[in-house]
Each structure stands twice: as structure tokens, then as C-alpha cells.
Amino acid sequence: MTHTDTIVAMATPAGAGAIAVLRLSGSDAINIASTIFTSVSGKELAKQKTHTVHLGNIKDGERVIDEALITIFKNPNSYTGEDVVEISCHGSNYIQQEIMQLCLRKGCRMAQAGEFTLRAFLNGKMDLSQAEAVADLIASDSAASHQLAIQQMRGGFSSEIKKLREELLNFASLIELELDFAEEDVEFANREEFQKLISKITHVLKRLIDSFAIGNVLKNGIPVAIVGEPNVGKSTLLNVLLNEERAIVSDIAGTTRDTIEDEITIGGISFRFIDTAGIRETVDVIEGLGIKKTFEKIEAAQVVIYLFDAEKFQVSGSKFQDEIETIKNKYPLKNLVIVANKVDKLSEKEIKNLQSAISNLQLLSAKTNQGVEELQNKLLEFVNTGALRNNETIVTNSRHYDAMLKALKEIIKVQQGIDSGLSGDLLAIDIRQALYYFGEITGEISNDELLGNIFANFCIGK
Missing domain, CATH: 3.30.1360.120 (Probable tRNA modification gtpase trme; domain 1)
Known part of the structure; x- marks a missing residue:
């Protein structure tokens, strides 16, 4: 070609x-x-x-x-x-x-x-990060992913990286110049100013790296696993959220034997809901495989909705509470939403008893749509869109994330070298490596293999 x-x-x-x-x-x-x-x-x-x-x-x-x-x-x-x-x-x-x-x-x-x-x-x-944003813009299917792609295509992310690279390159040039006058023992690069720059770069890189956690889920959709015992209304809830009969609903326990997934957009954010097989002891091999997949989906989910039958709480309340604690202990970093379904069949007194027994409880009737909007608002609370509203730079690209991790590692080495009074020639090695990773992001440094991997994911005609 x-x-x-x-x-x-x-x-x-x-x-x-x-x-x-x-x-x-x-x-x-x-x-x-x-x-x-x-x-x-x-x-x-x-x-x-x-x-x-x-x-x-x-x-x-x-x-x-x-x-x-x-x-x-x-x-x-x-x-x-x-x-x-x-x-x-x-x-x-x-x-x-x-x-x-x-x-x-x-x-x-x-x-x-x-x-x-x-x-x-x-x-x-355009630079390389802007070019990658073109593909993201074409693939965007929610307000959030669209805004992130537009921001990156306009150069919000690359301009920040370019500025850091330019400042670091200026100091690198001065340090390289010192090497040419090593015998005269002169210092062109002000070490105090250099220290401030390294601190600034470290701060910015850490902020951008941290933003990838939210940027990645906003771009690809936030996975939400709906879990609970059989027949508590998981499939009904999925159908209500999607506004279509996506999952089979039956009074027969164990109907859902595999995971069912689909996406919807709530408040401009894409959520990927996963209806899982009911968790219970079973001798059915196929159902058992479905339950195994349930736990795999919990591992992959960003948010877990634990759904239980409010009618059965009087009899099985302690069992539900034990299951909730088990999920909390097993997955301490997961955002957990506890939802009591079928509350339309409870009296006001029973509802109050339920709320006093379990804190932060979401009340729901998937059958009558009661509490669905409140559940959607609860899910949105887990998404920190403040950065989006303030037009802050959010990293969504795993290649950029990897390059920044490597750049940060080299910058930390430079910091350690400054602290230990390392000579300019040794500092220059780590600075050059950091500059290399910065250049990889924006395309100042590229090769045919890298470009081939990036543009192979584009559609023909773009």
C-alpha cells in the first residue's frame, strides 16, 4: 500500500x-x-x-x-x-x-x-489521538460516549499531553547541553524549576490515569449484573428496563439458565444489563453451569443489583441478609444496589419493617413499574459525570492509558534521580524514555505496525 x-x-x-x-x-x-x-x-x-x-x-x-x-x-x-x-x-x-x-x-x-x-x-x-477519536465518534451510542469522543477529537487530551511533552523536552535539551560542557561543571537546567515540572507532570499523569476508570465504562457501557434467587423477578426487571420482552418470564424456578445481556441509555449514560441465572443449590447440570456464569458476570460487572422477593422476607429474611453480606464480603469493591421486588403486595407496615431491617433499600414492583425510575436514578449516582460537565479531560483509550502508565514510571525514576543527586547523563536516559511514551500517544513517534493496528479497526471510507 x-x-x-x-x-x-x-x-x-x-x-x-x-x-x-x-x-x-x-x-x-x-x-x-x-x-x-x-x-x-x-x-x-x-x-x-x-x-x-x-x-x-x-x-x-x-x-x-x-x-x-x-x-x-x-x-x-x-x-x-x-x-x-x-x-x-x-x-x-x-x-x-x-x-x-x-x-x-x-x-x-x-x-x-x-x-x-x-x-x-x-x-x-490531526494527531494520532485525534484520529483514534474519529473511530470512537462513529461508534458512540450514548450522549456520554459522544461527548468524550468530541472532546478528544477537538484535541482536548492531546493538547494537554503535547504541552507536558514540550515543557519536558525543553528541560531535556538543557540537560543534554550540560553533558557537552561536563568538564566546565556548568548547570543550564535550573534544578528547582525542573523539580516543579516533574511534580506537575506526575500530578497530571496520575489524574489522567485515574480518569480511565470512569472513561472506559462511559465509552463501552457500564455492566450491571442482576442477581438473586430464582423467581424473584430478575427477568421481569430486565424486560421493564429494556421496555421489551427480552427475557423469558415464568413461574417455574430456574427458567433463566444462561446470561441475557442488552443495553439501554439512562440519562445519556449507556448501561449493559445482564440477567443471570438464579442462585440456588441445584442438581441440574445445565442450570449449574448458568449459576457458575452468574458469578463470572458479577466479577465483570461494575454494579450489582441484588434482587429479592419482598413477600418472602418474613420467612427468609435472614437468608437474604446472609446472601447480601456474602456478596459484600466477596466483592467489596463492587457497587451494590439492594432491591426488594414485589412490594405492591405488601402493606405499609410490612414495607416499613423491611426498610428498617435493610439500609439503603430500593423498593420495586417490576410488574407494575413502581420504583423503576428511582432505581435508574440510583444507578446514575454511581457514575461521576462531574468531569464531563466541567469538560475535564477523561481518558477512554486503553493504548493511551498504557502509554501514560509507562511514562509515569519513567517520570518517577526521574524524580528519584533528582532526589538522590543523580548525574545529568543518567537523568537524560529516563527523560528520553518518558518523552518517547508521550510521543507515542500523539503520534510524534509511530511505526507502521502501530498505525496498522489502530486504523485496521476503522470502517472503510473513513
Whole structure:
């Protein structure tokens, strides 16, 4: 693959629709488009201004394929930084393929996954972290994941990293300069100012690293496991939350034998609910495997909803309380929501007794929708969206997270070297390594394998 070719791909999803868009990018994009397009005004495309739209016919020789609009973006003022042409045609599959084949015969090459955005990166239109945010933006399916992707694509995260790298690079240059004058025993880098910078970088890196915990779940959805004994209403609750009959509901204990998962958005945050098999002693091999999966899902969940039958509390209250304590002790770091279901069948006195017996209890009737909104609000309490509201930088990319962990490790080494009076040549080694990891994030330092891994996850046409 060479990045000097003119490439073409569909920019709209496969399938028939009202319109479809083909995108060309490269030095010959406008010339190739000119050979297949006849403007109704008779104007030559190559002589037209950038960011202009033209109506005409796409033709294969004398055969008219479609009436279409062509939009021209001349370098460097385009998405890729190259000449770009977008053909808006009618959305027939036949028309799309005819125009695509025509472009290929005229000298285009089929674009590979993410190649338009890769060219934008290579041509300096965006840095690597911004390019990765493009894929996140396309994949965003909630208000929170959309806001995070927009923030990163606008350079909020990369600008913070670039600033730190630039300041560290300035001091690194001064320390490297000291090595050239080692015999004169001069000090160009003010150690006190350098100490302040290292402390600042350490603080910022730790904040960004800590933000990944919330950023990762906001991006991918917060997994919530619904657990409890058989027949307490777990599947009914899932159906109510999803507003559809997703799980089979039955009076027969042990109906749910495998986990059922689905996502909904609450308050702009994506939650992935997991209905699990009821926890009980069983001799049924299949049901037993389902219960084993239940505990695996609890391990993977961010939030656990423990659901019990409020009607049975009078008889089995101590058993439910023991199970709650077991989950708390086994999973002390999990956010646990205790929910009493079927409260519509209790008297006010029984409800008060229930609330006094279990603190922070959520009352629910999955059958009548009572308490569902309160449960949703409770789930939202576990998500710290304050950083989102304040437009603080939140890390969502595991590659960035890994690079920052490595950078922090090197910065800590630099700090230890300063504290122990380490010589400049040894300090310079750790500083260079920290700079390397900073550069990996924004793309100042990259290689073909890294770029291949990143852009392989993009869709064709972007």
C-alpha cells in the first residue's frame, strides 16, 4: 500500500437508500472525477474553486449512469490534506457499484480501512489521538460516549499531553547541553524549576490515569449484573428496563439458565444489563453451569443489583441478609444496589419493617413499574459525570492509558534521580524514555505496525 495513490471508497453504509456518497482522495482525485463527470453548466472541475458543489451527469463514455452532485475540496483544505472529491449519487446498489467500478478503471485504488483518516494524520491534519477519536465518534451510542469522543477529537487530551511533552523536552535539551560542557561543571537546567515540572507532570499523569476508570465504562457501557434467587423477578426487571420482552418470564424456578445481556441509555449514560441465572443449590447440570456464569458476570460487572422477593422476607429474611453480606464480603469493591421486588403486595407496615431491617433499600414492583425510575436514578449516582460537565479531560483509550502508565514510571525514576543527586547523563536516559511514551500517544513517534493496528479497526471510507 502506498499513500501516494488516489483512493476511493463508499462513505455511506452498504445498501440502498435515498443517496449514497463516494469519496476520492489523492493527487489525481479531481482529474479522475473530471473524466467521468459532465457538469450541466459546462464548467471544468479542475478549474473550480475549493469547497464548491456541482450538478451534472456521471458518464461511462456516452452512457449516463446517474445525475449526481460533486463536491470539490482542494489541498490542503480538506479532511485528508489532499485533493478530495465526494460524489453524491442516488442510493441504488447498482448505481453505487457502477460508479465505483468506473473510478477504479480510471486509476483509483480501493481505500483500506481508515485510510482517509490515516492520510489526514500523515498530512498533519490531526494527531494520532485525534484520529483514534474519529473511530470512537462513529461508534458512540450514548450522549456520554459522544461527548468524550468530541472532546478528544477537538484535541482536548492531546493538547494537554503535547504541552507536558514540550515543557519536558525543553528541560531535556538543557540537560543534554550540560553533558557537552561536563568538564566546565556548568548547570543550564535550573534544578528547582525542573523539580516543579516533574511534580506537575506526575500530578497530571496520575489524574489522567485515574480518569480511565470512569472513561472506559462511559465509552463501552457500564455492566450491571442482576442477581438473586430464582423467581424473584430478575427477568421481569430486565424486560421493564429494556421496555421489551427480552427475557423469558415464568413461574417455574430456574427458567433463566444462561446470561441475557442488552443495553439501554439512562440519562445519556449507556448501561449493559445482564440477567443471570438464579442462585440456588441445584442438581441440574445445565442450570449449574448458568449459576457458575452468574458469578463470572458479577466479577465483570461494575454494579450489582441484588434482587429479592419482598413477600418472602418474613420467612427468609435472614437468608437474604446472609446472601447480601456474602456478596459484600466477596466483592467489596463492587457497587451494590439492594432491591426488594414485589412490594405492591405488601402493606405499609410490612414495607416499613423491611426498610428498617435493610439500609439503603430500593423498593420495586417490576410488574407494575413502581420504583423503576428511582432505581435508574440510583444507578446514575454511581457514575461521576462531574468531569464531563466541567469538560475535564477523561481518558477512554486503553493504548493511551498504557502509554501514560509507562511514562509515569519513567517520570518517577526521574524524580528519584533528582532526589538522590543523580548525574545529568543518567537523568537524560529516563527523560528520553518518558518523552518517547508521550510521543507515542500523539503520534510524534509511530511505526507502521502501530498505525496498522489502530486504523485496521476503522470502517472503510473513513
